[in-house]
Amino acid sequence: xxxxxxxxxxxxTAGLPAVDNLSLHVPAGSVIGFxxxxxxxxxxxxxxxxxxxxxxxxxxRLGGFDVTRQRPAAMTRIxxxxxxxxxxxxxxxxxxxxxxxxxxxxxxxxxxKDRARDxxxxxxxxxxxxxxxxGFSRGMQQKVAIAAALIADPPIVLLDEPTLGLDVxxxxxxxxxxxxxxGELGTTVLITTHQLGVVEEVCDRVAVIRQGRLVADxxxxxxxxxxxxxxxxxxRVEGAAPPGFDxxxxxxxxxxxxRVDAPGEVYDLVERLRAHGVVxxxxxxVRPDLxxxxxxxxxxxxxx
Amino acid sequence: xxxxxxxxAEVRKGLLNVVAGWREVxxxxxxxxxxxxxxxxxxxxxxxxxxxxxxALLGMMALTFIHEQVNRMFWGYLGxxxxxxxxxxxxxxxxxxxxxxxxxxxAAIAALPTALAVLATGAxxxxxxxxxxPFDARVIVPLAAIxxxxxxxxxxxCGLTLVFKRIEIITQLSVAxxxxxxxxxxxxxxxxxxxxxxxxxxxxxxxxxxxxxDILIGGHTLTDLPSGWGLGWLLxxxxxxxxxxxxxxxxxxxxxxxxxxxxxx
Numbered sequence: 001x002x003x004x005x006x007x008x009x010x011x012x013t014a015g016l017p018a019v020d021n022l023s024l025h026v027p028a029g030s031v032i033g034f035x036x037x038x039x040x041x042x043x044x045x046x047x048x049x050x051x052x053x054x055x056x057x058x059x060x061r062l063g064g065f066d067v068t069r070q071r072p073a074a075m076t077r078i079x080x081x082x083x084x085x086x087x088x089x090x091x092x093x094x095x096x097x098x099x100x101x102x103x104x105x106x107x108x109x110x111x112x113k114d115r116a117r118d119x120x121x122x123x124x125x126x127x128x129x130x131x132x133x134x135g136f137s138r139g140m141q142q143k144v145a146i147a148a149a150l151i152a153d154p155p156i157v158l159l160d161e162p163t164l165g166l167d168v169x170x171x172x173x174x175x176x177x178x179x180x181x182x183g184e185l186g187t188t189v190l191i192t193t194h195q196l197g198v199v200e201e202v203c204d205r206v207a208v209i210r211q212g213r214l215v216a217d218x219x220x221x222x223x224x225x226x227x228x229x230x231x232x233x234x235x236r237v238e239g240a241a242p243p244g245f246d247x248x249x250x251x252x253x254x255x256x257x258x259r260v261d262a263p264g265e266v267y268d269l270v271e272r273l274r275a276h277g278v279v280x281x282x283x284x285x286v287r288p289d290l291x292x293x294x295x296x297x298x299x300x301x302x303x304x
Numbered sequence: 305x306x307x308x309x310x311x312x313a314e315v316r317k318g319l320l321n322v323v324a325g326w327r328e329v330x331x332x333x334x335x336x337x338x339x340x341x342x343x344x345x346x347x348x349x350x351x352x353x354x355x356x357x358x359x360a361l362l363g364m365m366a367l368t369f370i371h372e373q374v375n376r377m378f379w380g381y382l383g384x385x386x387x388x389x390x391x392x393x394x395x396x397x398x399x400x401x402x403x404x405x406x407x408x409x410x411a412a413i414a415a416l417p418t419a420l421a422v423l424a425t426g427a428x429x430x431x432x433x434x435x436x437x438p439f440d441a442r443v444i445v446p447l448a449a450i451x452x453x454x455x456x457x458x459x460x461x462c463g464l465t466l467v468f469k470r471i472e473i474i475t476q477l478s479v480a481x482x483x484x485x486x487x488x489x490x491x492x493x494x495x496x497x498x499x500x501x502x503x504x505x506x507x508x509x510x511x512x513x514x515x516x517x518d519i520l521i522g523g524h525t526l527t528d529l530p531s532g533w534g535l536g537w538l539l540x541x542x543x544x545x546x547x548x549x550x551x552x553x554x555x556x557x558x559x560x561x562x563x564x565x566x567x568x569x
Contacts, residue, residue, distance in 0.1 A: 011564065047564060052391050054561045072397035080395055085388015085567055091324040092317065103313030104396040104403075106306035132324070148392070 002026040002049065002156060002188055007058035009044050009212075018044045020212035022058070026205070028155070029186040031178055033199035033220070036209035037298050042192045043083060045209065046158055049190075050080050062156050076105070079149035083160035083192070087145035090134030094125055094144045097133060098151050105152040112151065119147040123173065138165040146174065150181075157181065159191045163198055171198070178202045200290040208297045215297050223293055232259050232286040233266060235273070242276035253281060310398040311406045318410020321380070332372065332418045337425035340364040343489060354433050361426035361437070362516045363488030365419050366509045370454045370486075371479050372415030377407060377458040378475045382465050391567040400557060401550075404462070408455045438520045445526055446515035446538060453508025453542035459549030463556035467565055487513045493531055504532055508545050511538045 004024040010017045019041040026032045036042045047053040049060050051067045051074065060067040065074040081087055088097040095116060102112030120126045123143040128136070133144050142165055149157060159178075163171045179202055181187035193199060199206060199220075206223050208216040216223060235256045241247035247256035260266055266283070273280060288296075322329060344352055344360050384390035393403055427437045457478070465471040482488065485499055486507040492500040492514060503510045514532040518524045526535050560566050 044564070047391075050391075050395055052394055052561065052566050053564045054558075072399075075395060075397045078395060080392075082388060082391055082567070085391065087388060087392055089317070089321070089389055090387075091321050096317075096320060100313050100317050101392065101396075103309045104393060104398060106309055106397060 001028045001061075001063060002190065003059075003061040004045075004049070005059045005061075007045065007048060007060060008056045009041075009048060009053065010056045017056070017212050019048070019055075019209075022209070022212070022214050024207055024214065024217060026188055026190060028188050029182050030205055031182045031189040031191065031203045032205040032207055033203035034190050034192045034207050034209065035196070035199065035294055036192075040209045040298075041212040042209060043160060044212075046080070046082070046160055046190070046192065049158060050078060050082075051075065076152075077154055078156045078158065079152065079154035080158040081142075081145050081149045081160060081162050082158075083164070086141070088133055088141070088148050090141070091132060093130045093132055094120060094136075094147070095129040097144060097148055101148045102151045107152055115151055115153070116147070119150060122177075123147060123170070139167055139170050142166055143170060146177075150177075153185070155186070156188045157190070159189065159193075161193055162191065163193060163195055171195075175202050196290040196294060206290070208294060210298050215300070220290070224288065224290065231288060232257055232292075233269070234282075234284045234286055235269070236281040236283075237273060238279040238281060242273060242278050244272070257286075306397055307399070307402045310396065310402040311409075314403050314406025315410045315413075318380070318407055319413065322376075322410070322414040329414075329417060333421045336364075336368050336418050337422050340368075340422050340425060341429070347489070352429060352433070354430070354435055357426060357430050357433070357435070358437065358521060359491070359517055360489060361423065361430070362520065363513055364426070365422050366450055366513045366516070367483055367486070367488040368422050369415050369419045369450060370457070370482060370509050372418050373408075373411045373451075373454050374458050374461065374475065374479060376411040376414050378461045378465065378471075380407065380411070381462045382472070385465065385565075385567060388567045394566060404459065404553065408458060411458065412451055412455070440519050442526050443516055443519050445535075446512040446519070449515070449538050449542045450509045450512035451542075453512065453545045456542065456545030456547070456549035457508045459546070459553040463549075463553035466560040467556050467563065482507050482509060486510050491517065491531070504537065504541070506545075508542060511541050 002024070004022055007019055007022040008017055009019040022045060034042055034045070044053065048055050049062070049067065051071055054068065062074045063077040065077065067074045089100070092100065098116035098119070099112055102116065117126070120129050125140065125143060133141055136144065142162070146162060163174055166174065175198060178189050178191065182189055191199065191203065203220055206216065206218060206220050207214060235258065237254050237256065239252065239254065240249055241254045241256060245256050247254040258269060270280070270283070340360065341352070343364065344356050347356050347360065381390070394400065430437055461471060461475050464474070485495065485503050487503060487510045492503055492510060495503070511532050515529050515538050518529045518531050519526070522530065524530060529535060529538070532538070
């Protein structure tokens with residue numbers, strides 16, 4: 001379980017807070033997508049959660065332990081892959097890295113060996129376990145970083161852009177792992193990514209942060225359902241777009257995309273098109289995906 | 305138990321990194337002895353004079369050790385900060401002291417081969433000239449003082465690099481300063497009193513080098529060291545530097561956590 005209470009971080013060199021009074025509760029066994037545009041404060045929040053950055057105010061508790069005041073206990077509950085860093089030693093082999101990080105976590109050698117064998121086999125790296133990580137592809141290096149984060153079976157896993165640079169197969173493996181971690185082992189997973197398809201697929205909850213503030217924290221389904229009133233409709237008509245409508249014409253067919261605030265407005269649109277004498281080919285409701293919802297949330301005017 | 309596991313893992317990792325970088329070690333094993341011979345040739349105006357070989361050897365061994373230990377420690381730490389791996393080492397229940405201690409021990413072990421290569425070279429040349437390199441078990445005390453003091457200096461430099469960028473120049477400069485005024489090549493007794501005093505006060509290897517010369521060349525005992533400020537200072541100075549280094553590192557680490565500079569590109 002992750003509990004974040006009124007977390008704030010103000011860097012001395014910046015006037016505005018990077019994270020502003022953020023509160024978030026993630027129940028055990030859930031997978032939460034922590035989203036936001038670049039510079040929104042995601043990495044700052046994750047580093048405070050991991051105890052790598054001291055908050056200006058507020059508190060983070062991992063599995064009931066305060067990250068600042070009960071650091072050793074809190075750190076036994078966490079594994080993390082941090083974005084934009086190597087996470088593991090490139091001068092060492094995959095096996096040596098897992099042995100090293102396992103020992104740092106306080107594990108016994110025999111247990112590390114068993115766990116490392118399982119992880120490397122699962123990620124398809126067993127045959128290359130003795131090769132230096134520096135010689136691996138970006139995707140393989142990321143796999144080793146994920147394996148190192150999971151070596152001690154932590155109950156809480158923070159994954160900052162875990163699928164960046166991974167191929168389709170590896171991305172699928174990571175997604176399956178995340179689902180298994182949460183579903184079978186009860187691991188709490190917090191994931192940040194710009195690949196919103198991954199979030200939609202694996203996260204049962206989504207939190208969106210903008211300018212350091214939390215602007216949404218809902219179950220994924222609820223977040224998507226809450227945006228239905230902003231559904232889009234795609235209308236295809238023969239010939240050019242009638243006056244008052246914008247569309248893209250191709251091969252004599254114009255596609256008009258409109259957003260409506262209420263389903264009843266669709267009938268009005270059709271009436272207006274009929275009044276212009278256009279021939280309607282099709283009318284399709286386009287359900288918003290997470291990308292639409294995310295963009296809508298981060299583009300809304302900021303509240304004072 | 306966790307502390308011990310973390311410490312041993314850190315030492316092991318440090319030594320694995322040394323093995324991985326064996327080419328660099330090989331280069332150092334050649335260049336430092338050559339540098340020693342060139343220094344003696346320079347000091348002897350083109351000749352390997354017998355009276356210069358042993359004093360310069362003791363100084364050069366200490367200088368080689370501090371150069372290797374501090375640089376390995378500092379550059380390894382800086383590399384881990386810049387690559388982001390250092391942050392991963394903080395995601396453990398271990399106190400950072402376990403890891404930093406492990407790094408220090410690994411760096412000290414890694415510095416030994418080059419220092420021993422200098423010693424071997426000096427011994428061969430001295431033997432070829434009909435002399436010998438004396439040994440006295442009491443020299444272990446100044447050697448230990450050099451190791452402890454050097455660890456203190458490395459702690460200060462690593463702490464600084466956690467917070468401030470471009471500390472590299474200070475690291476390079478500090479080792480260069482020790483070469484010039486640390487009593488390694490020119491004895492402190494031959495320097496202006498003020499310089500010698502500052503050196504004995506703040507340079508981690510200075511009292512150790514003076515004591516080594518007194519014991520091995522002068523034949524003195526630990527309680528009868530004619531150069532420098534005596535046995536008491538020989539023991540206290542490295543401990544003071546180590547304590548100052550530990551306090552500085554701890555403070556700078558806290559500052560780094562406030563500023564978010566534990567990991568940076």
